Amino acid sequence: MPNSVMPTSTPSMDGTPCAVSTIGLRKSYGDKVVLDGIDLHIPAGSVFALLGPNGAGKTTTVQILSTLIPADGGRAQVAGHDVTASPDGVRAAIGVTGQFAALDDLLTAEENLLLMADLLRLGKREGRSRAKELLERFEIADVAHKRAATFSGGMRRRLDLAMTLVGDPEVIFLDEPTTGLDPRSRRTMWETVRGLVAGGVTVFLTTQYLEEADQLADRIAVLDGGRIVAEGTADELKSRIPGSHVRLRFTDESEYERAAAVFPSAARDAEALALRIPGDNGIGSLRTLLDRLDDARVRAADLSVHTPDLDDVFLALTGDDGAAAPLHTKETLR
Known part of the structure; x- marks a missing residue:
């Protein structure tokens, strides 16, 4: 040195x-x-x-x-x-x-x-x-x-x-x-x-x-x-880690099916009557989602927002598999 x-x-x-x-x-x-x-x-x-x-x-x-x-x-x-x-x-x-x-x-x-x-x-x-x-x-x-x-x-x-x-x-x-x-x-x-x-x-x-x-x-x-x-x-x-999503849960099967039609790309959990809708979880995206539910007159029993935590970050950035390899370059985040 x-x-x-x-x-x-x-x-x-x-x-x-x-x-x-x-x-x-x-x-x-x-x-x-x-x-x-x-x-x-x-x-x-x-x-x-x-x-x-x-x-x-x-x-x-x-x-x-x-x-x-x-x-x-x-x-x-x-x-x-x-x-x-x-x-x-x-x-x-x-x-x-x-x-x-x-x-x-x-x-x-x-x-x-x-x-x-x-x-x-x-x-x-x-x-x-x-x-x-x-x-x-x-x-x-x-x-x-x-x-x-x-x-x-x-x-x-x-x-x-x-x-x-x-x-x-x-x-x-x-x-x-x-x-x-x-x-x-x-x-x-x-x-x-x-x-x-x-x-x-x-x-x-x-x-x-x-x-x-x-x-x-x-x-x-x-x-x-x-x-x-x-x-x-x-x-x-x-x-920086993908996986942000909104989870909608319903108590009525017909409401669940109507919501699934509004969000065809959502991951479905028929047993729990829940939809997992990918997104960036920003205020604007969440407002758009709620507007689409309102326009379709669909009512969810509850809504929860999920974002990656540091565990997800750690696993993605320090993984040994090929999926993590592209992240093995320095990124200074601002």
Whole structure:
């Protein structure tokens, strides 16, 4: 990786400063190409989610950006520091939470935080003040003097994230932070992440939970085969996948048959007396559909609108079959 420093004011696509930026990032292990030219531009104060199947290179990306391993090629900057030319600057500006909580189970919650403060060379008074603040912020002050070994999965993750924040980082890398958590603990973690971003922190998130990316991320990139195959907001990604439709259900068979005559291309479910009508689900299309029903004097018992979710996006963009192959080119969605 070249030692030239990328400018601190590298703009994102909307013109705001980038907290994380990469150009042509590459990494291989022997003959296996893990990253094959990754370009990322992540605005400061946002949540960015990197999705991909197991082995796609998500963790490798985080490891390179957090200076844990070197890239084979390309350029990357984090918080205005080149990851090769200024690794110490990067490390001083980031926090990293991996897939497994990095706690010392023999220490109490408070002792874990104080240990991190010592590693970051904070003064004794500052370290204690920071630990107290984080214990209260993450609602673990009542167990501050209990050993981490006694904590539940959710509490361990909260303490792990609190340790990440001891150094008051500008950018936080969360590598599958809610793996193994129950739904309640996962949602608590989501609220914590939202609070961090509201305070100006940039969050780089990798996750295997598509709902998590949908809930949290301002932008999402899908990584497959070592490349970014699509990038955009959750809604933009969903809009690229076919499958949007309106489902009409009837309680009267004659109404069902009349509606089928109005929409001859609809998929029929005679047993449920339901029609599935493809469309883009825009307001205009829905209004046209209702007008056609009204003109034909057909009354449906209920109507529901169905759009692809991120599961559909993920399967379409990272599939191994031929149907998914045409999507394996980078699309920046605007």
